[in-house]
Amino acid sequence: MIEMQDVFMTYPNGVVALNGISVKINQAEFVYIVGHSGAGKSTFTKLMFREEVPMKGKITVNDQDISKLKWKDVPYFRRNIGVVYQDFRLLPKLTVYENIAFALEVIEETPKNIRKRVMKVLDQVGLKNKARFIPDELSGGEQQRVAIARAIVNRPSILIADEPTGNLDPDTSWEIMRILEEINSGGTTIVMATHSKEIVNTVRKRVIAMEDGIIVRDEHRGEYGYEI
Amino acid sequence: MKFSTLKRHFKEGARNTWRNSWMTIASIGAVTTTLILVGVFLVVILNLNHIANKLEEDVQIKALIELTAEQTDVDQLEADIKAIPKVDTVEFLTKEEELENLIESMGEQGQAWTLYEQDNPLNDAFVVQTTDPLDTEDVASQIEQMENIKSVNFGQDYVDKLFTFNQYARNVGLVLIFALVFTAIFLISNTIKITILARKKEIGIMKLVGATNSFIRWPFFVEGMILGILGSILPILIILIGYYYLERSGVTIQQFNFVQILPFNPFAFQIAGIIVGIGVCIGVWGSLMSVRKFLKV
Ligand SMILES: Nc1ncnc2c1ncn2[C@@H]1O[C@H](COP(=O)(O)OP(=O)(O)OP(=O)(O)O)[C@@H](O)[C@H]1O
Numbered sequence: 001m002i003e004m005q006d007v008f009m010t011y012p013n014g015v016v017a018l019n020g021i022s023v024k025i026n027q028a029e030f031v032y033i034v035g036h037s038g039a040g041k042s043t044f045t046k047l048m049f050r051e052e053v054p055m056k057g058k059i060t061v062n063d064q065d066i067s068k069l070k071w072k073d074v075p076y077f078r079r080n081i082g083v084v085y086q087d088f089r090l091l092p093k094l095t096v097y098e099n100i101a102f103a104l105e106v107i108e109e110t111p112k113n114i115r116k117r118v119m120k121v122l123d124q125v126g127l128k129n130k131a132r133f134i135p136d137e138l139s140g141g142e143q144q145r146v147a148i149a150r151a152i153v154n155r156p157s158i159l160i161a162d163e164p165t166g167n168l169d170p171d172t173s174w175e176i177m178r179i180l181e182e183i184n185s186g187g188t189t190i191v192m193a194t195h196s197k198e199i200v201n202t203v204r205k206r207v208i209a210m211e212d213g214i215i216v217r218d219e220h221r222g223e224y225g226y227e228i
Numbered sequence: 229m230k231f232s233t234l235k236r237h238f239k240e241g242a243r244n245t246w247r248n249s250w251m252t253i254a255s256i257g258a259v260t261t262t263l264i265l266v267g268v269f270l271v272v273i274l275n276l277n278h279i280a281n282k283l284e285e286d287v288q289i290k291a292l293i294e295l296t297a298e299q300t301d302v303d304q305l306e307a308d309i310k311a312i313p314k315v316d317t318v319e320f321l322t323k324e325e326e327l328e329n330l331i332e333s334m335g336e337q338g339q340a341w342t343l344y345e346q347d348n349p350l351n352d353a354f355v356v357q358t359t360d361p362l363d364t365e366d367v368a369s370q371i372e373q374m375e376n377i378k379s380v381n382f383g384q385d386y387v388d389k390l391f392t393f394n395q396y397a398r399n400v401g402l403v404l405i406f407a408l409v410f411t412a413i414f415l416i417s418n419t420i421k422i423t424i425l426a427r428k429k430e431i432g433i434m435k436l437v438g439a440t441n442s443f444i445r446w447p448f449f450v451e452g453m454i455l456g457i458l459g460s461i462l463p464i465l466i467i468l469i470g471y472y473y474l475e476r477s478g479v480t481i482q483q484f485n486f487v488q489i490l491p492f493n494p495f496a497f498q499i500a501g502i503i504v505g506i507g508v509c510i511g512v513w514g515s516l517m518s519v520r521k522f523l524k525v
């Protein structure tokens with residue numbers, strides 16, 4: 001569960017990115033965040049992940065008040081949240097398997113568990129046969145699937161996806177959506193910022209629309225609602 | 229920390245050291261230069277200090293008594309000298325004993341002095357030792373002002389000069405070494421900064437998936453440590469070999485009453501230990517400096 005109460009966020013350069021946000025997202029919900037470029041979608045997701053700290057307001061994630069989180073506790077908090085970006089962020093020299101295993105190695109998981117979980121998650125995103133490939137040998141959609149696999153390998157309760165289909169063609173995007181829905185059906189909350197009208201209007205979910213740092217619309221089974 | 233994790237950190241650290249070979253060589257060179265100077269400086273300063281201390285232990289005041297003094301005056305003098313609080317021992321030395329000492333100490337040439345045995349030109353004297361060698365000068369001047377004292381002399385003069393020189397050398401050396409240490413730290417921190425920049429993406433992903441700061445920091449510590457240790461190898465060899473031959477050549481400086489330099493074992497090994505220690509500190513400090521600001525995300 002994610003809850004924000006009256007959250008304000010100003011970047012150090014003075015840009016006001018969020019101007020009073022209050023919202024509640026329940027466990028296992030699938031939420032789209034839509035809005036024009038610069039509306040504050042990415043900032044909104046960054047706050048949930050403690051990549052940015054709000055100037056004002058309270059953010060609760062899984063019953064934990066993260067505005068009060070100490071620096072040293074942040075890494076442990078993050079282990080409960082998976083993140084996927086438009087640009088995949090894979091390590092180019094590591095294989096698919098190593099890229100995913102990396103996420104478990106750095107949180108000091110045992111080698112035995114690492115092997116087991118990586119294989120399982122590779123199966124989940126349908127890339128078992130490409131475990132030994134390096135990112136450059138994969139299509140964009142496959143790379144994004146690796147990134148998703150890495151994000152969920154630690155079995156987080158929340159998956160944040162900031163424009164996960166932003167760099168992908170429509171066919172590949174549908175593939176990614178199918179995987180995200182599958183993950184969601186397993187009980188993982190998904191918060192996805194997107195510019196894709198097709199996706200939002202086809203795979204109907206809750207839609208939160210933002211403009212100039214505030215929420216202007218919040219509907220269940222909503223529509224994209226903007227012309228592109 | 230798990231053993232497998234530690235192994236991983238060391239592997240990473242070693243790989244980074246290897247990867248920016250040019251910067252690595254530059255910073256190892258800086259550490260090496262610094263540590264050679266630190267080593268030589270320590271050897272010189274500690275030995276000079278050792279010699280000065282040894283000499284100072286031997287510093288005695290010799291107060292020559294006027295020939296005209298009567299026995300009662302001498303007794304009075306002895307009582308007065310003993311009454312000075314800082315005085316440890318007072319020994320009466322007859323002029324005959326003194327001549328004997330002199331003849332003995334001069335060896336061959338001393339034979340000429342035997343002529344004086346009949347008509348001894350020397351004075352009776354008190355040999356005074358102070359509790360603290362540093363009070364020697366003070367006590368000497370007090371005795372000098374007493375009645376029936378002809379003159380006072382003591383070996384403090386060149387011990388003082390030695391101490392002064394030593395202090396001067398130490399100050400100049402410290403300034404030089406601080407400058408060098410900071411240069412070395414700066415170079416190491418830059419070397420590591422390059423590694424960090426090269427691995428910025430990797431670090432970003434580590435933070436993304438919840439790696440702790442100390443986990444991220446470790447390989448850079450290791451890299452700094454490796455640079456420090458590699459930089460201390462040559463200085464240690466130079467000090468060990470150099471000091472070994474220096475001691476074997478048996479340098480004893482005549483002016484310093486044949487005081488020996490500090491023995492190779494354990495002194496040279498202690499210096500070697502200090503050199504590695506400083507090397508590691510420089511390395512770790514350098515890495516700390518460059519890692520710190522990259523982790524604030
Ligand atoms: N790191 C930053 N420093 C300063 N200002 C920033 C930073 N990141 C974002 N901003 C500003 O904050 C505002 C909101 O940005 P944000 O990235 O949240 O928008 P967005 O809705 O994700 O846009 P897009 O659809 O283009 O990704 C913008 O005006 C942006 O310029």
Ligand SMILES: [Mg+2]
Nearest residue numbers: 041042043162
């Ligand atoms: Mg954005």
